Amino acid sequence: MILAIDIGGTKLAAGLVSDDGALVTSRRVATPQSGDAEDLWTALTDLIEPLAAGVDGVGVGCGGPMVWPSGEVSPLNIPAWRGFPVRSRLQALFPGLPVRLHNDAICVAAAEHWRGAGQGSANMLGMVVSTGVGGGLILGDRLIDGGTGNAGHIGHVIVEPGGVPCGCGGRGCLEAVARGPGLVEWALAHGWTPGERTSSEARPYREDREVTARDLAADARAGDAVATAAMRRAGRALGIAIASATHLCDLDVVTIGGGLAQTGDLLFDPLEEALREHARMDFAKRVKVVPAALGQDAGLVGGAALILAEERYWLGHPPVGVERR
Amino acid sequence: MILAIDIGGTKLAAGLVSDDGALVTSRRVATPQSGDAEDLWTALTDLIEPLAAGVDGVGVGCGGPMVWPSGEVSPLNIPAWRGFPVRSRLQALFPGLPVRLHNDAICVAAAEHWRGAGQGSANMLGMVVSTGVGGGLILGDRLIDGGTGNAGHIGHVIVEPGGVPCGCGGRGCLEAVARGPGLVEWALAHGWTPGERTSSEARPYREDREVTARDLAADARAGDAVATAAMRRAGRALGIAIASATHLCDLDVVTIGGGLAQTGDLLFDPLEEALREHARMDFAKRVKVVPAALGQDAGLVGGAALILAEERYWLGHPPVGVERR
Numbered sequence A, B: 001m002i003l004a005i006d007i008g009g010t011k012l013a014a015g016l017v018s019d020d021g022a023l024v025t026s027r028r029v030a031t032p033q034s035g036d037a038e039d040l041w042t043a044l045t046d047l048i049e050p051l052a053a054g055v056d057g058v059g060v061g062c063g064g065p066m067v068w069p070s071g072e073v074s075p076l077n078i079p080a081w082r083g084f085p086v087r088s089r090l091q092a093l094f095p096g097l098p099v100r101l102h103n104d105a106i107c108v109a110a111a112e113h114w115r116g117a118g119q120g121s122a123n124m125l126g127m128v129v130s131t132g133v134g135g136g137l138i139l140g141d142r143l144i145d146g147g148t149g150n151a152g153h154i155g156h157v158i159v160e161p162g163g164v165p166c167g168c169g170g171r172g173c174l175e176a177v178a179r180g181p182g183l184v185e186w187a188l189a190h191g192w193t194p195g196e197r198t199s200s201e202a203r204p205y206r207e208d209r210e211v212t213a214r215d216l217a218a219d220a221r222a223g224d225a226v227a228t229a230a231m232r233r234a235g236r237a238l239g240i241a242i243a244s245a246t247h248l249c250d251l252d253v254v255t256i257g258g259g260l261a262q263t264g265d266l267l268f269d270p271l272e273e274a275l276r277e278h279a280r281m282d283f284a285k286r287v288k289v290v291p292a293a294l295g296q297d298a299g300l301v302g303g304a305a306l307i308l309a310e311e312r313y314w315l316g317h318p319p320v321g322v323e324r325r
Helices: A037-051 A086-093 A104-115 A174-178 A180-189 A213-221 A225-249 A259-263 A265-278 A295-308 B037-051 B086-093 B104-115 B174-178 B180-189 B213-221 B225-249 B259-263 B265-278 B295-308
Strands: A002-007 A011-017 A023-030 A057-062 A099-103 A124-129 A133-139 A253-257 A288-291 B002-007 B011-017 B023-030 B057-062 B099-103 B124-129 B133-139 B253-257 B288-291
Touching (some): A002 A037, A002 A295, A011 A037, A057 A086, A086 A099, A099 A104, A099 A295, A124 A225, A133 A174, A174 A180, A174 A225, A180 A213, A180 A225, A180 A259, A225 A265, A259 A265, A265 A288, B011 B037, B011 B295, B023 B295, B037 B086, B057 B086, B057 B104, B099 B295, B104 B133, B104 B295, B124 B225, B213 B259, B213 B265, B225 B253, B225 B265
Parallel strands (some): A002 A057, A124 A253, A253 A288, B057 B099, B253 B288
Antiparallel strands (some): A002 A011, A011 A023, A124 A133, B002 B011, B011 B023, B124 B133
């Protein structure tokens, strides 16, 4: 049994994953927002404590950036941790056991490949489209780490050269265009009035909370022209980036998870349209884009995969963790 | 000793490569243009005949597309061969020996990684910028084949969504912008008068032959504004595609060979400018773009690498060649 941990800006999750990749039990807690590194560490150890007895290893997904594989993390959405040595701190709690860590989007991709929508494909890009756009790359049936553990950054493939500024410091990245808050910003700037079309919908806009891409999708579904254009712009940007990735990596399958992926055809139709316009060679026409299968559990399953399927997902770098203590 | 073969639209080359990757001897002949498949095959067998005695294997680079790894080739620039089974035909000439074949740009990338400018890097993109823009990808110290042997198609990473039509059927691909003939076409359409600035240069424009990117580069070097803008446009497109590839694959090194790469700073300066504007995250800033080191011999050295360094360059697909006869 593997203890799997998923560390994000909004929630901390932990669970037990059996050898065949099933999530047996899991717990969640809101990520403390005090800004104190040790507060967060305490919340994490409290969360895992009831699960820790008798496990055979610990697999962790965490928001980036991080120094990898040594595991000093500085997650963009967790200001409390800057260079926090989460891997070695966990290693000290589990002496003699393998403790492994990777980017959370890479864990999701590994999970979708191992037990989700990418099963049976040797060449896969696993994407998460949400407040950010992340991913992980499996080629030749192995997780691709790249030189520093950062392969899979599909969110920073350029889809609008000279376009909108991106949080990374560049311009025109997929993430700048297709991340949820980016869509909302674009739609508001183009005259979208949230909730105008959806007052009687299942999830109406309420003035007492922040507008999200979910509101935008609801308005698009209700026929709002600007909201529809915003979804279309994001979908097309995704299709163009996927065409580029398919040409470069000769992919079989792309899985798409995360909140925005749940908007369905609003995103997938323009995605497919742009992808098929740009991916014309026979080998590229093969690529299939499918919704991710594992939902919220993917991060935990993927963390466990770093240990339970190490021959595919933990390779190609100097020995670390228990091997190096 | 390995017999290496490089099959292109303009020339056929063959050579002997020693176990340490040195090209010991080589021969070249113009590719027959009769359009007859067997004429071309005869030219190839005549070329290799004096080199064939006592070799330990045969490694071949050939223009794509092809069915891979079985090796039925339909090179874009060799109309005489459509679905020509060059691998099995060679296998029949060399019974019991390994005969392996890959895309010519992939062979160049393997060569630069094995014995050229990418040595010591585990994560490399090897590019050829010439009448086309091709490439090969090495990640985790292994050649990436992709699902059908077509990984490395950097020429079809999209740099101008909705831009100029590409020979692949798509739009705005790097190759459509940065291939030599594409540059020439763009410059002529924007008012370039070939040779106006270079009548006294080493390689003046002559009216009795076709204008090439070499003429364009000479005029750019002589200060022609349109020619300079054309080179800059190509260089920037290269930089943007390399930024996308670096983000997706966490590359250490990109090597650039081919005729256009020989224009030096005319191409490399705008390339670096655009790359550094778009690759802002720490892991991406690491990437180095360097000229290829092996020149014309790279295709032959890379063909041999498919056999001599098979643990890195011939992997991840069902056994083929001698193993399957």
